[in-house]
Amino acid sequence: MTIHVPTDAIVVGVDGSEQSWEALRWAARAADAADRPLHLLHAEGALMSPYQMTVTEDPIDNICDEALGVVAHHHPNLAVSWSQPSESPVPALVDASAVASEIVLGSRGTGAVRGAVLGSVTTQVSASAHCPVVVVRHALSDRQQRGSIVVGVDARPDGVAALDFAFAEAERRGLPLVAVLCWQLDRMDFASGVPMPGGDMKSIHRHYRTILESALVDGRSRHPKVQVTGDVVCAPSTSALVERSASASLLVVGTRGHHELAGLVLGSVSQGAIRRSHCPVAVVPAVHIGHAKRTNHQHSTA
Numbered sequence: 001m002t003i004h005v006p007t008d009a010i011v012v013g014v015d016g017s018e019q020s021w022e023a024l025r026w027a028a029r030a031a032d033a034a035d036r037p038l039h040l041l042h043a044e045g046a047l048m049s050p051y052q053m054t055v056t057e058d059p060i061d062n063i064c065d066e067a068l069g070v071v072a073h074h075h076p077n078l079a080v081s082w083s084q085p086s087e088s089p090v091p092a093l094v095d096a097s098a099v100a101s102e103i104v105l106g107s108r109g110t111g112a113v114r115g116a117v118l119g120s121v122t123t124q125v126s127a128s129a130h131c132p133v134v135v136v137r138h139a140l141s142d143r144q145q146r147g148s149i150v151v152g153v154d155a156r157p158d159g160v161a162a163l164d165f166a167f168a169e170a171e172r173r174g175l176p177l178v179a180v181l182c183w184q185l186d187r188m189d190f191a192s193g194v195p196m197p198g199g200d201m202k203s204i205h206r207h208y209r210t211i212l213e214s215a216l217v218d219g220r221s222r223h224p225k226v227q228v229t230g231d232v233v234c235a236p237s238t239s240a241l242v243e244r245s246a247s248a249s250l251l252v253v254g255t256r257g258h259h260e261l262a263g264l265v266l267g268s269v270s271q272g273a274i275r276r277s278h279c280p281v282a283v284v285p286a287v288h289i290g291h292a293k294r295t296n297h298q299h300s301t302a
Contacts, residue, residue, distance in 0.1 A: 019106030027104035040082040097129035151252040167219040182237040238272035
């Protein structure tokens with residue numbers, strides 16, 4: 001039977017690499033815990049003529065078959081579907097993100113398509129997806145599985161969306177939340193003799209603490225059960241977040257990119273987090289259109 005990618009599914013890109021298997025295991029656990037369907041996507045990226053068979057007529061390939069077996073063994077009651085779109089991985093995954101709740105990818109390997117570099121696929125999908133993209137580098141340690149969710153805080157729209165996502169995940173998982181606001185002194189201020197706000201470091205720290213507490217008000221009111229710790233740090237954002245990811249179960253950041261006609265750019269903090277984090281990273285777009293439209297991926301149910 002052929003159907004569309006299930007609405008609100010967790011979609012995971014698989015390619016047979018060890019990183020994609022780890023992403024598959026992470027996605028299956030997340031889908032099972034959240035009672036959401038899981039969809040496996042393996043894009044071959046082959047160009048097909050109009051006279052060739054469509055992807056829905058092709059038999060299941062070895063990678064999808066093995067992935068289905070892994071999920072069925074560990075999560076026998078989980079609703080699972082799969083697709084093998086003929087298009088390249090980035091448009092296939094971005095298209096799926098329009099109805100998915102999350103996209104899950106490994107951090108390296110050949111990507112969701114043979115012959116593609118996953119680093120570039122991960123970066124492009126994270127920048128342009130309509131839903132959060134979770135990038136999994138390796139298995140979590142026992143300590144990390146019980147660790148807090150760490151989120152980078154700022155006032156930009158994607159920063160607000162990242163904070164909303166982090167609160168919801170912390171509540172769903174029953175984990176504490178650590179909200180980190182980073183700031184840095186402007187060296188040009190020292191060079192030009194411009195006085196610092198309040199005249200001393202303690203005053204500056206209090207200033208940013210007030211900003212952080214204000215950013216947390218809405219989340220605390222909507223998720224009163226979540227234990228929240230605010231952390232104000234004078235340090236580069238990427239370094240501070242990566243350091244805290246060592247004991248975290250999930251690091252959440254915004255895209256912090258720029259949507260341009262020429263393409264989509266993932267922000268430097270998000271890129272740095274994906275490359276260096278010790279735990280999975282969720283990259284959250286400013287607007288999650290979610291169920292605004294459905295994709296035309298067709299697949300068979302398992």
